[in-house]
Amino acid sequence: MNSSIKGHLSMLGANTLWGLMSPLSKFVMAAGVVTPLVVTDMRIAGAMVLFWIASFFQKPEHVPHGDLARLFGAALLGIVLNQGCFIFGVSLTTPGDASIITTSMPLWAMVLAAFILKEPITGKKVLGIAAGAAGALLLIMGSGNQVKATATTGGNYAIWGDLLVLSAQLCYALYIVLYKNFVNKYSLTTIMKWMFTYAFICTLPFSAGDLMRTNWAALQPSHIGALAFIVIGATFLSYMLIVVGQKLLRPTVAGMYNYVQPLVACIVAVLWGMDSFNWIKGVAVVLIFGGVYLVTASRSRKELDNYKAHENAQKS
Template sequence: MNKQVQVHAALFLVALIYGSNYSIAKEVMPDYVGPFGLIIIRVVSAAIFFGLLSRLVVKERIIGWADNMRSIACGVTGIAINQLCFFGGLNLTAPINAALLMVISPVTVLIFSALLLKERVGSRKISGIVLACLGALLLISSSHSAGVTGNWLGDVLIILNATSFGMYLVLVKPLMAKYNAITVVSRIFLVGAFIVVPFGFNQALSPDYSSFPASIWAAILFMIIGVTIVTYLLNTWALKYANPSLVGIYIYLQPVLAILIAVWFGKDVFTIPKALYALMIFGGVYLVSRNKQLTNKTTEEAPAA
């Protein structure tokens, strides 16, 4: 098979897996496993997998006080806060809302790059920030005005998730430039696992796992193996051959697939107002991301779901 076809197939599969996650996770929580219990299952499993991979294959360690402290900060923002807010928010809000609000991650990356790395932000990018944030606020307000409190709270948690992930992408960039990507991911998952366990310990122990139907076990395995492990490995391989603009196209495809899947399985309804807010968010992110050169090592980690 042609290498370019393989690259497109890998990136499309990653987008499809991430897009499916919004609806599949709703099948499991909260009826079978609480959102924080699901986080423990996913993060601890990933920590074990990437820890073994790092030990057996890469055999590299993060050294120095500054790099170790930065890796802890990455574990807090990229795994702990990110996952707690994402699954907590997805548990409350609709899949389409979550998928659309996650798209603003590049906006938060730009904001934190300007604050922490002193990157210059021009008028076009400022316009993009305003447009994307306005679209997100209108989407949240539509949930609130509809009288669905859970949706509104869930939307806010998804925004916090995207914000935390944006900070993580800025913090992790120097580590990705210095160490093997698997070494960094192994460390941040380990840090994240230690933090999330106290939050979801009771939720992880309370379910009667023996009573779970095969479909729920399949959904849990999908989130562990597919969403966490397979997507990372496929992204890592594809980014060796794909340019950042191609990767960006497939990142934009994720919420589109999430919407189609959610509507197809009857998990959500895509209304005209949501379509308008989506256009505002996509337009704002486009203005922010246009001509922005993302390095492969940063893009490897996006998005987090």
């Protein structure tokens, strides 16, 4: 399989799984048995165990102390701060505001890639991000089940919540840009087992109280099944796919697949009878995938350098 196609399929798969996680997480937490912190800790702990088990079936890789420190930084940005800021942010603002703010991630990725990796900001890239954002916003704003703001999410609390959700997007964009080249150094299993181990160590002090207070016996089989999917599918499998996509695609292209999540959540809502499909959602789908195509078709730094070198060779 072509490496580019493999990268696109990996990012599509990962963000599809994350899109499915959103309604399933709401379903589990609506029962009032587990808190958002418990769900997050279960994701991190479960993925950590699964990645360590998977590592026993491959050739051991030695990771020097310097790279372990870099993996700690990756865990902070890609897992701890990303998930932590998002969870606490959503608790202070409305789900609708949080969903809208998440559309900023591809923009952060484009700007950071331009400054850090010297990736060019082309017209196609800007147009693609704008089209994808417009499509995602159409889906979010047109959703029939958005939660309205309440007294507990107003004023300064909502502002802080919005800033935290925005910080979560910035942290994830930093992760995919800063570690674009580093992830090629080791296998995805080695990278993920250390990242989730560090993430577990960092989050456990904050979630230990909730974990001990949870009435696990009150969970219904449907809740257990949903949690199993969240841990295995939306964390273990999705993070494996993310590393594959991160290795094979430019950061801005990888970030564009963030727009698939509201699309998947919308499809699930339609299938579950919580929403209906209309022409606005059809336009949103076209905008999202049209945006992904435009960003993918934009020239990379390497392509621009080759083009300039070819022009100079013709002139001389």
